[in-house]
Amino acid sequence: MVLFKVSLIGVLFASISFCSYQTHTLNLLISLEAVMLCLLLFSFSISTMFGMSSHLFLVLLTFAACEAALGLSLLVSMLRLRGNDLVTALSSLSF
Template sequence: MVMLVYWIVVILVFMSGVWVFCSNRKHLLATLLSLEFVVLSLFLMLFMFLNMYTFELFFSMVFLTFSVCEGALGLSILVSMIRTHGNDFFQTFSILQC
């Protein structure tokens, strides 16, 4: 019963992260934070799944490594956009232009 409550909480965290990602699209920083929130909830789901079936936890470390790399890439994109455009609004520049 307790495990079911944990699964429900993690799924609610995932859905709230997806909802914030879909609803808040003005700032790049808020979008990146919601994506990190989703990745964290996916990591918790993966960790609980691997513990429940007593699988090897090595894959969770690989997933965590890739999520850290994804966060670093997102932060570098944010810094370069702020340096070139002055802010992180999506309305002030067009992404399709080169």
């Protein structure tokens, strides 16, 4: 039950940090990864509390790994193209 409460508080704080730090892309990616890790913790706590299988945990773990790889590759290509990781540089009008 403690793990469940900790994961919910973690999702709340990670979501708040995702909404408040929107200047750099790296900050957004780190906050998004924190949300995914807290959701992994949440799904693990639910599956252990109710004695369910851990299929949802494995699916979320796969999505988290794919999201991290895709986010980092986009960040690297944006840094090569623009020279900075500011979110305001992603505007389609600046091409």
